[in-house]
Amino acid sequence: MNIFESQNSPAKSFERLLSIMDDLRNQCPWDKKQTLETLRHLTIEETYELSDAILEGDMQEIKKELGDLMLHLVFYSKIGSEGNHFNITDVCNGICEKLINRHPHIYGEVVADTEEQVKQNWEQIKLKEGNKSVLAGVPSSLPALVKASRIQEKARGVGFDFEEKHQVWEKVEEELQEFKTEFDVAEGIEIDQEKAEAEFGDLLFSLINYARFININPENALEKTNRKFIKRFQYLESKAKDLNKSLQNMSLAEMDVFWNEAKKL
Structure with missing residues (x-):
């Protein structure tokens, strides 16, 4: 394959990227030095750059940032193959098999006519796959706001949730009152910082929960x-x-x- 020529099919363009990755890993001083650990923070940065482009609605920038992220995925796979741990084929087959397994309503006999049914099936399947907790899949290093959303979504997936949004708003008001009680500036009394922080966290968590109920992404x-x-x-x-x-x-x-x-x- 001539790597200097654009390709007009997904398979060929992906093969072109893999060929370039091989060249860079073998010949470029910088690329040769990279490890999984050194790439990690760069990948996080690229993810945020994609996020910025999405919020700005800049389709050309989104395309560019997707390419940068795809390069990182290929880079990790290349490093994995060098230690005989996994290669890009393993990675692609792995996600294909997971998607097939977790979509029995598409590739099996299970019925799921709504988004909620799909989410419930997804969480049940993950538990069968060996997850000890529904919340085990929430990365500990996620930013707190995003983590709260993911925790709530996963709890909802197994039926642990409020039934109506007015119940969620009542919880918001309850948490607000508890925070105000703990942090009553009108009284001029020195607050217990630890308790006030805890109540403020509860208030934020309940607001994030309400946002989820009215289809607002809090992040x-x-x-x-x-x-x-x-x-x-x-x-x-x-x-x-x-x-x-x-x-x-x-x-x-x-x-x-x-x-x-x-x-x-």
Whole structure:
């Protein structure tokens, strides 16, 4: 195969990537030095870059970042093959077999007409495969917000969940009241930091649960708010600069004028 020529089929283009990976691993000083551990943090970075592109709706950037991630998957497989642990064929066959096994409503006799039935079947099959807990598949290193969502989704998969969203909102209000009781600034009493933190965690967990019930991804929602705040704050900074002022020397009332302008953009 000529690696300098684009290929017009999935199989050929993937084979081209594998050939290039072989060349890089054998000839490039940087690629030759990489290990599973050295690639790990780079893969995390690439995943976040893909996430950014998705939130921005930039399809060309999404395509580029998918390519970067695919390179990492091929790289890991190449390293695995060098130690006779696994190769790219093992990886592809492994995921194919898992998907077939976990979709008995497609490749077997099981009936699953709804998304919820599919999720329930999925969790039951994972337990049969050897998972000791429904929650065992939630990575411990996930960011806390994402982890809370995944924990709740997996618990729902085996029927441990509220039945109606109004019940979830009642839980939010209950947790809010418990937090306010623990952190009652009106009383001016020094709080127990550990208890307040625990109650705040319960409140966040219940809000994430409610978001799930109304089909809002809390991670996406918070990131969009982060971006909105950054945009407005940078507008505020630029206006202060136009006035030859620093934010530290502006009153809150002055900053609010520009903040409200930013909200209209």
